[in-house]
Amino acid sequence: MKFELIHQSKKSKARVGKIHTPHGIINTPNFVAVGTNGTLKGIDNVTVTQIGLELMFCNTYHLLLQPGREVVREAGGLHKFIHRTLPIITDSGGFQVFSLAYGSVANELKSKGTKKIDGQVLDISEDGVLFRSYRDGSKILLTPESSIEAQKDFGADIIIPFDELPPYHIEKHLLKESLARTHRWEIRSLNTHLKNPNGQAIYAVIHGGVDDELRKESALTLREHPFDGFAIGGSVGKTKEEMITMISSLKPYIPEEKPNHLLGIADLSSLEACVPLGIDTFDASYPTKAARHGALLTKNGAIKITKSIYAKKYEPIEKDCTCPTCQNYTLAYLSHLFKAKELTALTLASIHNLHFMCKLMHSFREKILNDEI
Amino acid sequence: MKFELIHQSKKSKARVGKIHTPHGIINTPNFVAVGTNGTLKGIDNVTVTQIGLELMFCNTYHLLLQPGREVVREAGGLHKFIHRTLPIITDSGGFQVFSLAYGSVANELKSKGTKKIDGQVLDISEDGVLFRSYRDGSKILLTPESSIEAQKDFGADIIIPFDELPPYHIEKHLLKESLARTHRWEIRSLNTHLKNPNGQAIYAVIHGGVDDELRKESALTLREHPFDGFAIGGSVGKTKEEMITMISSLKPYIPEEKPNHLLGIADLSSLEACVPLGIDTFDASYPTKAARHGALLTKNGAIKITKSIYAKKYEPIEKDCTCPTCQNYTLAYLSHLFKAKELTALTLASIHNLHFMCKLMHSFREKILNDEI
Numbered sequence: 001m002k003f004e005l006i007h008q009s010k011k012s013k014a015r016v017g018k019i020h021t022p023h024g025i026i027n028t029p030n031f032v033a034v035g036t037n038g039t040l041k042g043i044d045n046v047t048v049t050q051i052g053l054e055l056m057f058c059n060t061y062h063l064l065l066q067p068g069r070e071v072v073r074e075a076g077g078l079h080k081f082i083h084r085t086l087p088i089i090t091d092s093g094g095f096q097v098f099s100l101a102y103g104s105v106a107n108e109l110k111s112k113g114t115k116k117i118d119g120q121v122l123d124i125s126e127d128g129v130l131f132r133s134y135r136d137g138s139k140i141l142l143t144p145e146s147s148i149e150a151q152k153d154f155g156a157d158i159i160i161p162f163d164e165l166p167p168y169h170i171e172k173h174l175l176k177e178s179l180a181r182t183h184r185w186e187i188r189s190l191n192t193h194l195k196n197p198n199g200q201a202i203y204a205v206i207h208g209g210v211d212d213e214l215r216k217e218s219a220l221t222l223r224e225h226p227f228d229g230f231a232i233g234g235s236v237g238k239t240k241e242e243m244i245t246m247i248s249s250l251k252p253y254i255p256e257e258k259p260n261h262l263l264g265i266a267d268l269s270s271l272e273a274c275v276p277l278g279i280d281t282f283d284a285s286y287p288t289k290a291a292r293h294g295a296l297l298t299k300n301g302a303i304k305i306t307k308s309i310y311a312k313k314y315e316p317i318e319k320d321c322t323c324p325t326c327q328n329y330t331l332a333y334l335s336h337l338f339k340a341k342e343l344t345a346l347t348l349a350s351i352h353n354l355h356f357m358c359k360l361m362h363s364f365r366e367k368i369l370n371d372e373i
Numbered sequence: 374m375k376f377e378l379i380h381q382s383k384k385s386k387a388r389v390g391k392i393h394t395p396h397g398i399i400n401t402p403n404f405v406a407v408g409t410n411g412t413l414k415g416i417d418n419v420t421v422t423q424i425g426l427e428l429m430f431c432n433t434y435h436l437l438l439q440p441g442r443e444v445v446r447e448a449g450g451l452h453k454f455i456h457r458t459l460p461i462i463t464d465s466g467g468f469q470v471f472s473l474a475y476g477s478v479a480n481e482l483k484s485k486g487t488k489k490i491d492g493q494v495l496d497i498s499e500d501g502v503l504f505r506s507y508r509d510g511s512k513i514l515l516t517p518e519s520s521i522e523a524q525k526d527f528g529a530d531i532i533i534p535f536d537e538l539p540p541y542h543i544e545k546h547l548l549k550e551s552l553a554r555t556h557r558w559e560i561r562s563l564n565t566h567l568k569n570p571n572g573q574a575i576y577a578v579i580h581g582g583v584d585d586e587l588r589k590e591s592a593l594t595l596r597e598h599p600f601d602g603f604a605i606g607g608s609v610g611k612t613k614e615e616m617i618t619m620i621s622s623l624k625p626y627i628p629e630e631k632p633n634h635l636l637g638i639a640d641l642s643s644l645e646a647c648v649p650l651g652i653d654t655f656d657a658s659y660p661t662k663a664a665r666h667g668a669l670l671t672k673n674g675a676i677k678i679t680k681s682i683y684a685k686k687y688e689p690i691e692k693d694c695t696c697p698t699c700q701n702y703t704l705a706y707l708s709h710l711f712k713a714k715e716l717t718a719l720t721l722a723s724i725h726n727l728h729f730m731c732k733l734m735h736s737f738r739e740k741i742l743n744d745e746i
Contacts, residue, residue: 071709
């Protein structure tokens with residue numbers, strides 16, 4: 001992997017770059033759509049490529065449970081198995097395993113720290129995490145080594161070391177302990193990776209919650225090791241302001257010559273806020289999830305297609321949009337399909353929202369090139 | 374509409390023809406996929422056209438309730454509303470209204486005639502049927518005139534007169550009464566149509582259940598009127614044998630110079646049996662419904678994709694299949710998508726099954742042209 005800096009904005013920390021991978025170039029800043037099980041929900045991978053998505057995120061945790069490492073390895077890796085010709089990034093499984101333990105990020109934030117480890121996670125030790133498969137009840141031990149070995153079988157262009165996702169509600173001494181263990185796990189992950197680099201790149205995951213001191217310590221620790229890029233993980237705060245403050249404070253400690261990624265955040269206002277901070281890639285399932293709930297993205301914000309005003313709007317979602325949905329179908333038809341609960345509605349809306357994100361990121365890059373951001 | 378006979382097989386009653394419509398040619402014999410709400414389940418209409426489906430069936434009953442006549446009329450008709458450039462056929466709504474009354478065909482066949490009119494149908498009279506909308510509880514009167522007027526708003530290439538669908542379990546004198554009323558309704562439908570033909574064709578629906586005498590009477594009555602084609606409707610029997618016996622006996626009374634259609638039947642063995650009897654078009658939702666249940670059609674019969682033997686089959690559903698699913702994805706990937714309950718699975722499977730049906734009908738036409746059927 002090679003990161004090529006094309007332009008550093010004169011107006012902000014925003015930058016335009018190209019990440020060269022074995023499966024092609026990712027222009028940055030860019031949006032990374034989430035295809036948990038090796039597919040975006042409702043859009044097949046050929047269509048995803050046609051829409052122009054340059055990097056797709058798949059989840060190791062889900063793929064480990066279904067179809068399993070062996071099926072993907074024998075297929076010749078994830079690209080072949082899912083028929084994706086462009087770059088893929090996989091995570092380590094850590095995020096999902098710890099979500100099992102503490103509940104989803106949103107639920108944990110709401111819980112005020114009362115949520116405790118539930119029955120699916122059986123043990124967390126220095127070795128790794130033992131959990132129970134929700135599919136067949138079998139016990140699975142996920143360690144830095146086994147996560148990386150799985151990601152070797154999958155063969156994504158970019159992989160992520162195994163890390164702990166501590167909850168937002170955590171005492172500082174516990175967060176420090178977690179951070180130290182995460183660093184040990186990440187370095188074990190890196191060492192496992194380096195035995196068989198396989199043309200893959202590995203991004204470190206910077207942790208430390210919303211504690212500026214710990215975030216800085218995490219960046220300074222991890223940059224001492226030959227990671228190919230840096231992801232910002234863990235809890236990024238309860239509010240957008242908290243996130244922006246944390247990233248602004250952390251950013252100077254992330255090596256500029258390497259690409260960086262903000263994990264799990266890519267809503268429109270976060271993009272507006274974080275692109276000027278110099279974040280290169282952002283992943284989120286939100287644009288496709290919103291689509292399935294009938295929220296269609298436009299330059300003027302999301303519209304709710306099931307509102308009665310759209311029943312007779314015989315025009316595309318956006319008049320100048322070149323996506324297959326807008327080229328062929330009207331708001332009135334989409335409104336009808338949603339009301340009739342047709343599967344086709346979910347696909348057409350997802351296509352538009354994904355295309356919107358690709359177009360939006362292209363316009364961010366144009367603006368940076370012109371020093372407008 | 375014009376029906377052009379291309380070839381009459383020397384071996385059977387099978388024939389190859391072309392139905393010329395305002396939106397293009399339907400090569401016969403052919404399969405007609407059901408897109409109840411103006412879309413096939415899980416496949417958008419541009420893809421449906423690319424797959425090669427020459428005639429699509431939409432349901433007046435469903436479209437009347439959602440989005441309603443006005444929305445479709447103001448869109449400029451169904452073709453424009455749903456963005457279909459090729460021919461469409463709509464039914465009268467009668468089938469669904471009477472299914473409400475007597476239960477679905479399958480349930481009624483099983484019921485031994487004990488199922489009675491339920492609460493949604495409020496009144497059946499000489500005028501038409503009064504029923505309650507399942508969407509908003511409003512009362513709707515469907516008559517021969519209002520059904521045809523709705524079908525004028527929709528603007529399908531082929532429309533169907535309003536008919537009564539008597540149950541399989543019915544005494545002969547009641548079936549005779551129903552048949553007489555159906556004929557009166559069909560002629561009222563025809564007269565409404567003829568006031569504003571609008572480039573549309575109207576097919577009569579021959580009734581009479583599995584009573585050869587009544588079927589013959591129905592055909593002889595209806596052929597006296599200027600219908601453009603003839604559909605075989607109502608109960609066609611409890612077994613395939615009963616259906617074949619009925620169609621074989623009825624067929625000589627259906628005008629040969631006009632196209633005919635078998636309503637609601639297009640499973641593989643019925644096609645094998647009925648193409649040689651000279652049936653031109655067949656509609657069914659079964660190929661797409663089967664797809665959504667993981668049954669993939671092949672030359673060697675349907676396969677159940679969730680069976681464990683497919684988890685590592687790194688090859689397409691059919692090696693020589695040119696459908697987008699087989700061109701890009703393997704059985705192993707489809708098996709994974711079905712097990713992971715991904716929406717994409719339903720779309721990819723539906724595409725294959727629809728393409729299979731189009732290819733199958735093409736091969737029937739080839740065989741007839743060679744007098745092999």
